[in-house]
Amino acid sequence: MEKVLEVKNLHVSFKTYGGEVKAVRGVTFDLYKGETLAIVGESGCGKSVSAQSIMRLIPNPPGKIKHGSILFKGMDLTAVKEPQMRNIRGADISMIFQDPMTALNPTISIGEQIIEGVLQHKQVTRQEAKKTALEMLDLVGIPNPVERLKHYPHQFSGGMRQRIVIAMALVCQPEVLIADEPTTALDVTIQAQILDLFKEIQSKTGVSIILITHDLGVVAQVADRVVVMYAGKIVEAGSRREIFYNPQHPYTKGLLNSVPRLDIEETELVPIGGSPPDLFSPPTGCPFTARCAYAMEVCDRKYPFKTRLSQEHHVDCWLQDERAIKMLASIK
Amino acid sequence: MTAYIVKRLIAMLVTLWLIITLTFFLMHSVPGSPFNEERATNETVQKNLEKYYHLDEPLIVQYGLYLKSVITFDFGPSIKKSSQTVNEMLGRGFPVSFELGLVTLIVAVISGITLGIIAALRHNGILDYTAMTIAVLGISIPNFVMATLLIQQVAVNWGILPVATWVSPKHMILPTLALATGPMAIIARLTRSSMLEVLTQDYIRTAKAKGLSPVKIIFKHALRNALLPVVTVLGSLAASILTGTFVIEKIFAIPGMGKYFVESINQRDYPVIMGTTVFYSAILIMMLFLVDIAYGILDPRIKLHKKEGS
Secondary structure (H helix, E strand, C coil), rough: CCCEEEEEEEEEEEEEEEEEEEEEEEEEEEEEEECCCEEEECCCCCHCCCCCCCCCCCCCCCCEEEEEEEEEEEECCCCHHHHHHHHEECEEEEECCCHHHHCCCCCCCHHHHHHHHHHHCCCCCHHHHHHHHHHHHHCCCCHHHHHCCCCHHHHCCCCHHHHHHHHHHHHCCCEEEEEEECCCCCCEEEEEEEHHHHHHHHHHHEEEEEEEEECCHHHHHHHHHHEEEECCCCECCCCCCCHHHHHCHHHHHHHHHHCCCCCCCCCCCCCCCCCCCCCEEEEEECCHHHHHHHCHHHHHHHCCEEEEEECCCCCCHHHHCCCHHHHHHCCC | CCHHHHHHHHHHHHHHHHHHHHHHHHHHHCCCCCCCCCCCHHHHHHHHHHHCCCCCHHHHHHHHHHHHHHHHCCCCCCCCCCHHHHHHHHHHHHHHHHHHHHHHHHHHHHHHHHHHHHHHHHHCCHHHHHHHHHHHHHHCCCHHHHHHHHHHHHHHHHHCCCCCCCCCHHHHHHHHHHHHHHHHHHHHHHHHHCCCCCCCHHHHHHHHHHHCCCHHHHHHHHHHHHHHHHHHHHHHHHHHHHHHHHHHHCCCCCCCCHHHHHHHHHCHHHHHHHHHHHHHHHHHHHHHEEEEEEEECCCCCCCCCCCCCC
């Protein structure tokens, strides 16, 4: 399959009064054409920062991409100049943010907010841009788009606003859509509708989606592949099937155990105890050691190697080491 | 919209009536009368004068007479300068004061907003600190001190601009500057803080994610939202400019309304006090009304008319 985006060894840091926060520490992943890649992890694990780095939307200062490259169409996005980056934003790579209630400008009509994106990137007249906007609103399921175009954000419900935000992001037919917790601020029924909308749009336009979420239920519904992040690192990645049915990293297992399920008798949820490490001075070993039930001495000292389990599935964990496997077998 | 305006107009009239009533009774509760002077007047003359101006009537009757004069827009003759009526004084003084006030307001708004935007965009930079230092100075230095300093330095020492009076546009520069510094500083600080807040909003990030240029983001997406609080204070700023004109007019010998206002209070020239007060209040109430209308135009979330059902 064709790679649309390649993120290689990305490091992002924030300078604060307390020191440097290493929010993303060596993240590598690819995005293929027409797929949905989910990035999951708890708050502060660096998933949003990774995504915003792709768009170069990290406020700088204090944020800075320290190492690594982001390849898009043969260009390294970490190196292109700002004006060129502006031509990419919204046209080739678009972004949807978490809260549709605040993502739209309250004093500008939604029509204008969609149209200005088209006018920014395409050589079209205002009338043509308006036509595109209408088609887009129709595509995302806004009833009566001609009338609604003139309305302001406060005249829409949360779900409708998220549809508008999606229309705005897709109006220039980007190749990559980054959705940062697009359903978190919505109630569950609207969530399902929006996720269906993503699938529908993807089948119509072939856009590649990076979906950032902490909700494994959402991942199960739409993702093709899953990347699990913890403390600024990718600890496990694989196809949806591999992650849900054959999780290898204790953190991934912990995440899955803390999701309510209807298909299993056992109803008690098992939370992961403790909290993630301080990213001012991240541990040299595996960052999950302190919370891990299987922690060994080596975990604290050295970060584990990447173990490849299949074409897609790989995990960073010492439990994959031969010696650990042997030892576990002997205990059993 | 019409219903709203009618409602507001009624409320404005009530406000104005309250101001008139309060001023009237306050004014009469102050001891002394227009004819109390160091040089004693003949008692019969004084009696006749009081009779002529209805000052011998009970207060409530005077109040009634006064309300009548307000409704007919005839404030009567001045007591002290009996050759002039209050209407004539207002007619002569107001255009000058209005010119000064309007120019000041325009200068204050434009320069204040510009300074505020620059400060916000260069947050914590040298330009920010410079702009905010100017603003703090502007707020702390009273306009009469500013006026004296300007006259001393620009008009006397350098001799570039005229010292006083109100003849040509050149004469307008110093009084306008002196009067505009305070409001400008307030607007600059307000614009800066509200701009800084708006720039961290999610919709600014959305605009960036669309690939808009910084200029478009600032002027189309940020400024309008940042100006809402500024518009709110414009009404009361207009008030402070109006009252500021009293002193500035005096210092620069500008033939505006301020002179009449201050003199009338000192001399207990009742009709002039009432006339100027009512006039100023009317302008102020009008300003606040205009600000509310402007607010509704700037922010579509504020509806001035009945809900159309959203």
